[in-house]
Amino acid sequence: xxxxxxxxxxxxDELKSLQSKRLVKLVDxxxxxVEYYRKKMQAIGLEPSDIKGVEDIVKLPFTTYExxxxxxxxxxxxxxxxxxxxxQASSGTTGKSKVATYTRRDIEIxxxxxxxxxxxxxxxxxxxxxxxxxxxxxxxxxxxxYGAENLGAMxxxxxxxxxxxxxxxxxxxxxxxxxxxxxxxxxVAEALEEQGLVDQIKLKIAICGAEPWTDNMRKQIEERLHIxxxxxxxxxxxxxxxxxxxxxxxxxxxxxxxxFLPEIIDPETLKPVGDGESGELVITTLxxxxxxxxxxxTRDLTSLETGTCECGRTxxxxxxxxxxxDDMLVIRGVNVFPSQVEHALLSVAGTTPNYFITVxxxxxxxxxxxxxxxxxxxxxxxxxxxxxxxDKVASAIHQAVGIKAKVKLVEPNTLEHSxxxxxHVNDKRKLV
Amino acid sequence: xxxxxxxxxxxxxxxxxEEALKILKESEVNIVALSLxxxxxxxxxxxxxxxxxEAKQALRDKGYTSILNEVLMVHLKDQVxxxxxxxxxVSGAGINVEYMYAAPxxxxxxxxxxxxxxxKGAEEAIRKVDGN
Numbered sequence: 024x025x026x027x028x029x030x031x032x033x034x035x036d037e038l039k040s041l042q043s044k045r046l047v048k049l050v051d052x053x054x055x056x057v058e059y060y061r062k063k064m065q066a067i068g069l070e071p072s073d074i075k076g077v078e079d080i081v082k083l084p085f086t087t088y089e090x091x092x093x094x095x096x097x098x099x100x101x102x103x104x105x106x107x108x109x110x111q112a113s114s115g116t117t118g119k120s121k122v123a124t125y126t127r128r129d130i131e132i133x134x135x136x137x138x139x140x141x142x143x144x145x146x147x148x149x150x151x152x153x154x155x156x157x158x159x160x161x162x163x164x165x166x167x168x169y170g171a172e173n174l175g176a177m178x179x180x181x182x183x184x185x186x187x188x189x190x191x192x193x194x195x196x197x198x199x200x201x202x203x204x205x206x207x208x209x210x211v212a213e214a215l216e217e218q219g220l221v222d223q224i225k226l227k228i229a230i231c232g233a234e235p236w237t238d239n240m241r242k243q244i245e246e247r248l249h250i251x252x253x254x255x256x257x258x259x260x261x262x263x264x265x266x267x268x269x270x271x272x273x274x275x276x277x278x279x280x281x282x283f284l285p286e287i288i289d290p291e292t293l294k295p296v297g298d299g300e301s302g303e304l305v306i307t308t309l310x311x312x313x314x315x316x317x318x319x320x321t322r323d324l325t326s327l328e329t330g331t332c333e334c335g336r337t338x339x340x341x342x343x344x345x346x347x348x349d350d351m352l353v354i355r356g357v358n359v360f361p362s363q364v365e366h367a368l369l370s371v372a373g374t375t376p377n378y379f380i381t382v383x384x385x386x387x388x389x390x391x392x393x394x395x396x397x398x399x400x401x402x403x404x405x406x407x408x409x410x411x412x413x414d415k416v417a418s419a420i421h422q423a424v425g426i427k428a429k430v431k432l433v434e435p436n437t438l439e440h441s442x443x444x445x446x447h448v449n450d451k452r453k454l455v
Numbered sequence: 456x457x458x459x460x461x462x463x464x465x466x467x468x469x470x471x472x473e474e475a476l477k478i479l480k481e482s483e484v485n486i487v488a489l490s491l492x493x494x495x496x497x498x499x500x501x502x503x504x505x506x507x508x509e510a511k512q513a514l515r516d517k518g519y520t521s522i523l524n525e526v527l528m529v530h531l532k533d534q535v536x537x538x539x540x541x542x543x544x545v546s547g548a549g550i551n552v553e554y555m556y557a558a559p560x561x562x563x564x565x566x567x568x569x570x571x572x573x574x575k576g577a578e579e580a581i582r583k584v585d586g587n
Contacts, residue, residue: 397464397497397520404462404524404570405553406492406499432497434466436518 026142026174027135030281031336035329038337042284043076045309050074050083053315056101059094060084060317080286080307081295086319088121091260096122102312109313112160113259114358114424120160123259124313130169132310133262136279137170140268143277143334144230144253146200148175155189155203155211156233156356158182161425162263163233163356167202170265176200183207186214197225202264204356205231205240205252209387212247221248230255232264233356235344237453241273256341260319261306267341272333275340282310285339286318287327290348301326303348304341322349352382352450355389359424361447364393367419371412372401377435383451393420393428396435457578458528459507460568463514463521465498475500475519482506482513488528488558488568503528503558503568527569527578531557532586538567541584545571548580 025031033041051071053060063084064070073082090099092115097104108127112120125133146152152171156163164182171178179196181189183203189211192198201208208229215221226248232255244252256276257264266283267276278285284307287296296302304321308314324345331337352359361380369375377396382389395416403409409432417430465471472491479486479502488503504510507523514521531537545552551572558566571577581587 399515399520399522402462402464402520402522404460404499404501404522406494407553409464409497409499410494432464432466434464434471434518435520437466
């Protein structure tokens with residue numbers, strides 16, 4: 024099934040002409056409504072009239088999360104605040120969040136994109152879907168929820184944190200589809216197996232995203248739960264989940280190019296790479312009203328496959344992610360920057376002690392450990408004081424990044440040093 | 456009387472205590488009293504030594520975090536109920552014992568190393584106890 028065949032299967036020529044029309048309008052709108060972009064364009068001597076179609080995209084300036092930070096919270100808004108109906112946010116590199124604003128139409132388009140993605144995965148209005156993403160500032164919960172409602176499915180807004188209740192409702196309410204992170208679904212699978220309940224579920228489809236996962240994880244999910252699992256991609260800055268999703272053929276994630284114009288650039292030279300070559304994914308939001316972004320650098324490394332898919336869709340496919348061009352970590356579906364941990368340590372200890380982050384996946388759950396070297400200035404002869412320091416650091420990290428870390432106090436000079444520069448992260452998960 | 460105590464941070468793993476002790480030996484530091492407090496993740500070695508400043512420097516040179524602070528050293532009579540009487544006096548003054556440990560003396564009885572919420576108050580209270 025295809026939710027919007029007219030768009031998802033349009034010819035590349037038609038698509039290009041639609042994208043060009045939308046890009047010209049977008050550039051005109053941000054130039055006149057967003058001072059931040061107007062200044063950026065003026066700085067390089069660019070007029071809106073210089074952009075005549077998609078081929079001119081390379082003339083436009085990039086947007087990075089430093090720009091989002093500088094323009095926090097409303098500086099990139101292209102619509103009056105009275106027209107904004109929603110705010111979502113995700114972790115920023117510093118203490119501040121990356122805030123995204125949405126007009127009513129933005130929410131409608133988001134719901135349309137998620138409905139396309141769910142349909143691509145085989146979900147219909149007859150399905151009963153549990154949304155196991157967090158509801159709140161994180162885009163996962165509300166994004167999947169509105170999309171599933173738009174589709175007409177029955178939505179159970181589980182959110183996160185109560186696996187027991189999720190399993191009970193999955194069985195009792197005869198849930199047929201679920202949207203959650205792949206690692207959490209494996210955790211649910213384990214719980215179902217332990218209680219011998221796998222044959223009691225009616226689940227058929229899982230739409231998993233918010234973190235990188237492997238083919239092997241997909242295989243495990245599909246075999247252990249006897250379902251089909253699909254990958255969904257998105258990011259708060261651009262919209263949320265539903266920017267791209269994979270179809271039955273699993274040959275990459277179809278990106279909805281009528282709303283999101285993708286490019287692949289070399290993260291060093293910032294020049295476009297050749298067709299099919301790998302680089303950093305850059306997205307321009309063609310139809311966003313609240314916070315449209317020109318050439319947003321996602322930092323996700325991938326390549327794009329064009330050419331009509333066996334499913335009939337003409338939308339380009341994002342290939343397997345090969346990592347990040349920055350140091351962001353995705354832990355339990357949450358974006359974590361080492362700099363956030365550093366800020367949290369700074370707030371507790373006055374200056375940043377040497378620290379080391381270890382991320383691993385044990386029994387399908389991400390572990391997040393922060394080791395801190397105990398320095399004389401915050402050392403104490405009382406255990407109580409040391410434990411209180413550890414707890415304060417843990418709570419500051421939790422507040423900064425939104426997930427709990429296991430904080431460990433270690434002796435000085437025990438953490439890894441490489442080439443004079445201290446290495447701060449060891450991600451032991453093999454996901455790329 | 457007031458005495459300087461050296462506290463050393465140790466990770467809970469084999470070899471760390473031995474290495475710290477080796478550093479003290481090599482600096483010819485003699486340990487008079489010691490206690491090792493442990494949690495599931497780390498240990499805290501508290502020692503009274505003959506040369507506290509030298510000991511601290513030697514440990515610091517080898518990358519160990521340690522601090523010197525004052526604690527009380529109190530004589531314990533070799534007598535049933537003496538420790539109870541001593542602590543009763545301290546708690547009677549509204550002072551909380553943070554930690555304590557005992558050390559042998561060459562003469563009769565033992566020494567008690569004591570850290571309280573109010574060191575001065577505890578010292579004054581203890582002075583009233585017979586034998587101190």
